[in-house]
Amino acid sequence: MKKTTVYEDRAEKRERDRKRHTVACPHCGKPVLDHMEECPYCKGKLEPTVYTPLSDARIRKIRIVTYTVGGLIAAGIIVYLLFFR
Ligand SMILES: [Zn+2]
Known part of the structure; x- marks a missing residue:
């Protein structure tokens, strides 16, 4: 062996x-x-x-998710600054 x-x-x-x-x-x-x-x-x-490489459809999906999450966070910050200070 x-x-x-x-x-x-x-x-x-x-x-x-x-x-x-x-x-x-x-x-x-x-x-x-x-x-x-x-x-x-x-x-x-x-x-x-x-x-x-990522397909166009997949890039679009990732972009939509990213913008949605980013938009929600931005909206949350704005709401917080306007109403909870
Ligand atoms: Zn070669």
């Missing part, structure tokens, strides 16, 4: 994780991380597999 230390196990795990998140650059073939949009070696454009 192969004897490994805790540190070797961790190094192996790190290596596996690194390989799992690595893809070959379609332009130069070097390993690049799968979330990168540009190859650090040849500056070629990459298609990120993990990260996808």
